Amino acid sequence: MxxxxxxxxxxxxxGAPRLMGLDLGTKTIGLAxxxxxxxxxxxxxxxxRVKFTPDAGRLAELCAQHRVGGLVIGLPLNMDGSEGPRVQSTRSFVRNLKPILPLPVFFQDERLSSAVINRMLIEADASRARRGELVDKLAAAYILQSFLDVMREVMALDAEDSASA
Structure with a gap:
């Protein structure tokens, strides 16, 4: 990064205090x-997910309700770091979302996020049905938390650089 x-x-x-994390899937959008x-x-x-317009409308509604200033969207890169069809689909979703929800967007590498969450839920002895209910929003939280941790480190480094200059 x-x-x-x-x-x-x-x-x-x-401009607004919170960030929202998104885990875009073909059938669902996990939010954190x-x-x-x-x-x-x-x-x-x-x-x-139903169709783009109602999905985007729900996102806009939640962003306004929670005073969201930016979106951190999971980017489903291939394991070798290359971009495949899922990345293209994610970027297309964001391009279409911009006129409806003009917030800054950061793409966060999401490789293995769902696998980590599924493993955690299995270890917690969650049933398959319960895992299905939780995995998308927990993956979104994992993606967002990863970004928040890196952002905090970067801001601390920038503060150190400013202090030493």
Missing amino acids: NRDEIGGFAEASS LSDVGRQIASPLETIR
């Missing part, structure tokens, strides 16, 4: 929300 990109996103999204201090990500809900 590029320090300048993260810093630019943090600045661009500073940061606290106002942008330290902790919590699962919010899972949207069952």
Whole structure:
């Protein structure tokens, strides 16, 4: 991740206190929300995808309700880091979303996020049905928390660089 990109996103999204994480799937969109201090990500809900317009409308509604300043969207890169059809679909969704929800967007690598969440739920002895209910919004929280942790480190490094200059 590029320090300048993260810093630019943090600045661009500073108009509202929270960030929203999205795990875009073909059938669902997992959502997570940061606290106002942008330290902790919590699962919010899972949207069952219908069509783009109602899905985007629900996202816009939730962003307004929770005072969201930016979106952190999981980017489903291939294991070798290349971009496949799922990445193209994600980028297309974001392009279509921009006119409806003009918030800054940061793409966060989401490789293995669902696998980590599924393993965690299995270890917690969650039933298959319960895992199905939770995995998308927990994956969104995992994606958002990963970003928040890196953003905090980058901001601390920038503060150190400013202090030593």
